[in-house]
Amino acid sequence: MLLRYFYNEKLAHASYMVGCQATHEAIIVDPGRNIEPYLCAAEAHGMRIAGVTETHIHADFVSGARELAARTGATLYLSDEGDEHWKYQFLDSYGHVQLKNGSSFGIGNVRFDVMHTPGHTPEHIALLLTDTAGADRPMGIFTGDFVFVGDVGRPDLLEKAAALAGTAEIGAHQMFHSLKRFKELPDYLQIWPAHGAGSACGKALGAVPSTTVGYEKLFNWALAHEDEDQLVAALLEGQPEPPRYFAEMKRINKVGPRLLHSVAGPEHLPFSQLDRLLKAGATVVDTRPAMAYASAHVPGTVNIPYDGSFVNWAGWLLDYQQPFYVIADRHQAAEVARDLATIGLDQLAGYFESPGVDAWMEAGQPVQSYQMANAQQVARHLLKDDVLVIDVRGQAEWEEGHVPGATHVMLGYLPEYARQLRPDRPVVVQCLSGSRSAIAASILQAAGIPAVINMVGGFREWAASGLPIERPGANGH
Numbered sequence: 001m002l003l004r005y006f007y008n009e010k011l012a013h014a015s016y017m018v019g020c021q022a023t024h025e026a027i028i029v030d031p032g033r034n035i036e037p038y039l040c041a042a043e044a045h046g047m048r049i050a051g052v053t054e055t056h057i058h059a060d061f062v063s064g065a066r067e068l069a070a071r072t073g074a075t076l077y078l079s080d081e082g083d084e085h086w087k088y089q090f091l092d093s094y095g096h097v098q099l100k101n102g103s104s105f106g107i108g109n110v111r112f113d114v115m116h117t118p119g120h121t122p123e124h125i126a127l128l129l130t131d132t133a134g135a136d137r138p139m140g141i142f143t144g145d146f147v148f149v150g151d152v153g154r155p156d157l158l159e160k161a162a163a164l165a166g167t168a169e170i171g172a173h174q175m176f177h178s179l180k181r182f183k184e185l186p187d188y189l190q191i192w193p194a195h196g197a198g199s200a201c202g203k204a205l206g207a208v209p210s211t212t213v214g215y216e217k218l219f220n221w222a223l224a225h226e227d228e229d230q231l232v233a234a235l236l237e238g239q240p241e242p243p244r245y246f247a248e249m250k251r252i253n254k255v256g257p258r259l260l261h262s263v264a265g266p267e268h269l270p271f272s273q274l275d276r277l278l279k280a281g282a283t284v285v286d287t288r289p290a291m292a293y294a295s296a297h298v299p300g301t302v303n304i305p306y307d308g309s310f311v312n313w314a315g316w317l318l319d320y321q322q323p324f325y326v327i328a329d330r331h332q333a334a335e336v337a338r339d340l341a342t343i344g345l346d347q348l349a350g351y352f353e354s355p356g357v358d359a360w361m362e363a364g365q366p367v368q369s370y371q372m373a374n375a376q377q378v379a380r381h382l383l384k385d386d387v388l389v390i391d392v393r394g395q396a397e398w399e400e401g402h403v404p405g406a407t408h409v410m411l412g413y414l415p416e417y418a419r420q421l422r423p424d425r426p427v428v429v430q431c432l433s434g435s436r437s438a439i440a441a442s443i444l445q446a447a448g449i450p451a452v453i454n455m456v457g458g459f460r461e462w463a464a465s466g467l468p469i470e471r472p473g474a475n476g477h
Helices: 038-045 066-072 168-183 213-219 227-235 245-255 271-279 290-295 310-318 330-341 355-364 373-381 395-400 411-420 435-446 458-464
Strands: 002-007 013-020 025-029 049-054 076-079 096-099 104-106 112-117 123-132 140-144 188-191 283-286 326-327 346-355 370-374 388-391 429-430 454-457
Touching: 002 038, 013 038, 013 112, 013 188, 025 104, 038 049, 038 066, 049 104, 066 076, 168 227, 271 283, 271 355, 290 388, 290 435, 310 326, 310 330, 310 411, 310 435, 326 330, 330 346, 370 373, 370 395, 373 429, 373 454, 373 458, 411 435, 429 435, 435 454, 454 458
Parallel strands: 025 049, 049 076, 076 096, 140 188, 283 326, 326 346, 370 454, 388 429, 429 454
Antiparallel strands: 002 013, 013 025, 104 112, 112 123, 123 140
């Protein structure tokens, strides 16, 4: 048997290829939309991709299941658990097998046994893997978003991201009973989850790529709970804000994502068209580093630097129903488009080359910049009450401690807030380090707020400097 691991760091997403070396067939587990790594790996190992399976209808990336079925003719093995709201709707166009608790499927000497594990989502399944050529018991389990390294899948996504009221508590109770079944599995089983550290599908995911059932029984915080109500309360507490695009991902993966050959690549546009597009209300994202953007940028553009957090914030801040444009280096434009496609942002209508910003300035076109200040400078302004401080960190970070007098607006919700904001003084934006607040500064400027200051060093520098900190229920010090 062959087992290959694939990891997309930008999505904190793990997927797998399981192959039978006797029959030269492979099955891909929880694939992402970019299927080229799977095709290349299969070719390198002399395998034919005969099947595709996934643990649930994913909410944080576009699934590659349909793409693989269309490109390779592979059979789809997908969950038929859950209610009518969470059934795949594109299966009739492809060879498929619908899976229930206790179902088995496989290729050659490799067998998968299905275990229904609701909690994260109603249709979620885990897949026990057995290499029947040399064993009569499974060696491991693909847990998807059920059990992670050190954590379990959050049950509140359907309620918070997909607006299905009441489903969070129901899912938490389901998770308790799924975990009871999980604890009955033998300790030696390896665990292969669908996500690692950085994913918003849990609140404490570990960075190690795999673990074992026995280890998680010993050290996973959720598995330590024996009381159902205590686990439900703990599961629902402190979960990070689910990115807005999660609801869109769930819909796309349920109805079936567009095949990539039908998605046009971004058009290279001359900078002379930028002014017209901005005046027409188009969204233009400048992907340059924050420092370069801060010093000079085209008014009306928004800065989402092309780094490890780019995909997440693009999903939070861009409208899935409207075309948008980017400013990027020519050699990065195709990569930017591929990354956006992983979360279904297929509406990239064109790109402008980032060196064009220099030409824009040389042509005498107006540019903007925003100021930066350190923690001590901001503190002096606060004492005189001549700045408004907006903290754009997450709710849990805010509750751990914040700048006294600051207003809390998590970055993903800032565009709506900015449209209503009419400040009578300069606005200071602040996060933990200064990176999220750099995005926030661009959002406020694009909304027409002229005096914006980014607090470099963020709350980390504020705390290290011994400046006052406000905490819920305490006076701070």
